Amino acid sequence: MHANVKQNVVPLITPGLKVACSQCNLRELCLPFGLDDTDMARLDSLIGGGRKLKRGQHLYRAGDPFESIFAVRSGFFKTDVLTEDGRDQVTGFQMAGEILGMDGISTEHHTCNAVALEDSEVCLIPFTELEVLSSEIHSLQHHLHKVMSREIVRDHGVMMLLGTMRAEERLAAFLLNLSQRFSARGYSHAEFHLRMTREEIGSYLGLKLETVSRAFSRFQEEGLISVQQKHVRILDLPRLKALLAPPDGRIARPA
Amino acid sequence: MHANVKQNVVPLITPGLKVACSQCNLRELCLPFGLDDTDMARLDSLIGGGRKLKRGQHLYRAGDPFESIFAVRSGFFKTDVLTEDGRDQVTGFQMAGEILGMDGISTEHHTCNAVALEDSEVCLIPFTELEVLSSEIHSLQHHLHKVMSREIVRDHGVMMLLGTMRAEERLAAFLLNLSQRFSARGYSHAEFHLRMTREEIGSYLGLKLETVSRAFSRFQEEGLISVQQKHVRILDLPRLKALLAPPDGRIARPA
DNA sequence: CCATCGCGTTGACTAAGATCAAAGGGGCAC
DNA sequence: GTGCCCCTTTGATCTTAGTCAACGCGATGG
Numbered sequence: 001m002h003a004n005v006k007q008n009v010v011p012l013i014t015p016g017l018k019v020a021c022s023q024c025n026l027r028e029l030c031l032p033f034g035l036d037d038t039d040m041a042r043l044d045s046l047i048g049g050g051r052k053l054k055r056g057q058h059l060y061r062a063g064d065p066f067e068s069i070f071a072v073r074s075g076f077f078k079t080d081v082l083t084e085d086g087r088d089q090v091t092g093f094q095m096a097g098e099i100l101g102m103d104g105i106s107t108e109h110h111t112c113n114a115v116a117l118e119d120s121e122v123c124l125i126p127f128t129e130l131e132v133l134s135s136e137i138h139s140l141q142h143h144l145h146k147v148m149s150r151e152i153v154r155d156h157g158v159m160m161l162l163g164t165m166r167a168e169e170r171l172a173a174f175l176l177n178l179s180q181r182f183s184a185r186g187y188s189h190a191e192f193h194l195r196m197t198r199e200e201i202g203s204y205l206g207l208k209l210e211t212v213s214r215a216f217s218r219f220q221e222e223g224l225i226s227v228q229q230k231h232v233r234i235l236d237l238p239r240l241k242a243l244l245a246p247p248d249g250r251i252a253r254p255a
Numbered sequence: 256m257h258a259n260v261k262q263n264v265v266p267l268i269t270p271g272l273k274v275a276c277s278q279c280n281l282r283e284l285c286l287p288f289g290l291d292d293t294d295m296a297r298l299d300s301l302i303g304g305g306r307k308l309k310r311g312q313h314l315y316r317a318g319d320p321f322e323s324i325f326a327v328r329s330g331f332f333k334t335d336v337l338t339e340d341g342r343d344q345v346t347g348f349q350m351a352g353e354i355l356g357m358d359g360i361s362t363e364h365h366t367c368n369a370v371a372l373e374d375s376e377v378c379l380i381p382f383t384e385l386e387v388l389s390s391e392i393h394s395l396q397h398h399l400h401k402v403m404s405r406e407i408v409r410d411h412g413v414m415m416l417l418g419t420m421r422a423e424e425r426l427a428a429f430l431l432n433l434s435q436r437f438s439a440r441g442y443s444h445a446e447f448h449l450r451m452t453r454e455e456i457g458s459y460l461g462l463k464l465e466t467v468s469r470a471f472s473r474f475q476e477e478g479l480i481s482v483q484q485k486h487v488r489i490l491d492l493p494r495l496k497a498l499l500a501p502p503d504g505r506i507a508r509p510a
Numbered sequence: 511c512c513a514t515c516g517c518g519t520t521g522a523c524t525a526a527g528a529t530c531a532a533a534g535g536g537g538c539a540c
Numbered sequence: 541g542t543g544c545c546c547c548t549t550t551g552a553t554c555t556t557a558g559t560c561a562a563c564g565c566g567a568t569g570g
Contacts, residue, residue: 081411085500089415103411105404112411131397135390142386148403149360155410156336156358156367160344162417163461167527198548206418208528213549229536229548245340422557453518463558468519484518484566 019073019123020044029097029184030071031125031143039137046133048124059100059114059122066104068124072096075120076195079103080203081112090204092154093117093178093196096185099147117195162206165244170205171215172243175225179234190237194230274328274378275299284352284439285326286380286398294392301388303379314355314369314377321359323379327351330375331450334358335458336367345459347409348372348433348451351440354402372450417461420499425460426470427498430480434489445492449485 021032022040032040050073053059059070059077077094091112094100104110105127134141161170183189194201198209198216205212219225224240226233234240276287277295287295305328308314314325314332332349346367349355359365360382389396416425438444449456453464453471460467474480479495481488489495 081415083415087415087419089411089418091411091414102404103408106401106408111408131393131400135393135396138386138390141390141396145386145403146361148400148407149357152403152406152410153358153361153366155407155414156344156346158414159346159410159417160336160338160342162414163344163458164342197546203418209548210529210550211527213547214527217549452516464518465520465559466557468517469557472519 019050021047021123024073026071026073026097026185031099031140031147033143034139035137035143039140042133042137043140046126046129048126050121050123053116053120053122055116055118055120057116059116060104060110061113062110064104064110066101066108066110066127068126069099069101069104069130070114070122070124072098072100073121073123075122076117077114077120078117078196078200078204079112079114088203090196090200092158093204095181099151102148102151117200158204167205167207167211168215168218169243170207171201171212171219172240174201174205175232175234176240176244179237189234191231191233194232274305276302276378279328281326281328281352281440286354286395286402288398289394290392290398294395297388297392298395301381301384303381305376305378308371308375308377310371310373310375312371314371315359315365316368317365319359319365321356321363321365321382323381324354324356324359324385325369325377325379327353327355328376328378330377331372332369332375333372333451333455333459334367334369343458345451345455346413348459350436354406357403357406372455413459422460422462422466423470423473424498425462426456426467426474427479427495429456429460430487430489431495431499434492444489446486446488449487 021027021030021035021044022037024030024032027033027040032043035043048068051059051070053075062081072094074096077100078090079092079094079100080088080090082088094114100114100122101110103112130144134144161173165173178192178194179189182192196204198212201207202209202212207215216225216227219240220227222239224234224236224243226235275296276282276285276290276299277292279285279287282288282295287298290298303323306314306325308330317336327349329351332355333345334347334349334355335343335345337343349369355369355377356365358367385399389399416428420428433447433449434444437447451459453467456462457464457467462470471480471482474495475482477494479489479491479498481490
């Protein structure tokens with residue numbers, strides 16, 4: 001049993017390549033949020049169909065000319081930056097309904113790599129045309145700005161994590177974040193499959209893979225989660241959340 | 256001698272409160288970038304004058320309703336996030352020409368605090384009106400998107416720093432970044448004053464203030480910089496840059 | 511002009527996570 | 541179906557930065 005436990009909605013299988021926003025059950029999580037039928041139809045006509053990627057394939061690479069942003073229709077991605085001096089940092093994991101590629105707007109070239117961590121499908125959204133349309137549809141324009149701003153806020157959260165949290169706190173925050181996002185997509189909040197390796201988790205969290213593995217084991221010993229390879233089940237959500245208590249112990253961990 | 260060493264251009268004194276973009280010598284670094292005279296005049300009319308802040312004053316606080324973004328006209332700011340569990344992370348330092356407040360777009364409320372680190376002045380840019388204008392002026396719209404995207408890319412750089420670098424590498428990267436930004440504003444790239452405390456630097460870099468202080472001392476011992484309180488002079492730029500060599504030693508530090 | 515307080519520096523010790531190493535297990539390709 | 545390789549786990553040791561503490565300087569305000 002490796003597929004995620006489905007709760008209620010959202011059949012993630014994309015039947016054909018051309019699925020319109022108006023028909024898409026992710027629309028409330030994605031770019032079309034808040035559009036009326038007419039405007040949604042205009043957005044539909046702009047979206048350049050889908051693109052399927054096999055696991056391991058790059059959606060784009062750092063340096064590629066920027067033309068489009070992408071909405072994840074199904075599957076799972078990571079983005080990472082690597083510098084000329086050999087450093088490698090995973091900057092995010094993206095799932096259905098989330099937008100990829102906005103890093104490329106500023107320089108007209110992508111500044112990170114986006115890789116599918118499982119077979120995936122994205123919608124292609126040509127950016128120049130999106131700008132034209134968004135100058136005509138105010139709610140689209142505003143929502144685009146919100147999506148970009150949300151990315152900035154998300155990044156601040158990661159900076160907080162990397163700057164102030166200890167290893168186990170980071171992993172707890174990571175699991176809680178995944179849980180919440182799976183839940184928002186109609187999957188179980190308590191049981192899911194990690195699509196990424198310990199090393200990728202470590203890179204994202206600023207830890208080594210051994211540290212991630214040890215933290216997983218520790219959580220399991222303590223009865224917070226059960227974990228077997230990539231399969232995770234959250235057993236004690238309240239205590240997992242309590243791990244994020246302040247480092248100064250002002251609010252001591254409730255034993 | 257505490258004022259920054261001025262090199263050539265940019266008199267940073269703002270004579271009156273109402274300085275138009277078209278007259279501003281920061282316009283090439285700021286929002287009006289790339290606008291022609293007509294469009295610049297329209298942007299002028301939108302900008303709600305300036306606001307002066309004394310050192311230590313908040314420009315906005317987390318939770319404040321979002322109405323405007325701000326362009327730093329003069330002075331120096333920090334932004335920081337603090338969570339209910341008592342963590343505190345400086346997410347950035349902003350200087351003349353840089354844009355503040357875009358974090359607030361996504362939730363209609365600011366998600367971080369912005370504090371003046373010296374007496375400062377900002378231009379107020381009402382966001383709703385900016386959206387209206389940018390839907391009419393394509394180059395303004397596009398530049399706004401670039402500014403937001405640049406913030407995302409900058410955040411990725413900080414994530415890289417926090418995720419992969421050691422203490423001295425972080426400080427070197429920080430000094431080089433400041434140097435480059437001062438230089439872009441017509442100040443010396445080699446000599447400047449830090450507006451922030453060791454603790455604020457530490458928070459930004461994910462280090463304790465003692466570690467920051469020790470790293471400064473070490474750099475000075477090694478002849479890379481001279482540092483006295485908040486006054487820094489870069490003595491050996493190449494070797495400072497070489498500190499950012501890869502952690503795996505593939506390119507060994509040139510002795 | 512002096513007292514004070516905040517900021518910065520430095521030292522000794524501690525703890526967290528990295529590093530090095532080895533072995534087991536699962537999934538994928540053939 | 542089987543074998544191989546990558547991923548993961550776990551242990552022992554080492555390094556780095558954090559913690560705790562004390563002191564000195566300098567700016568600020570009375």
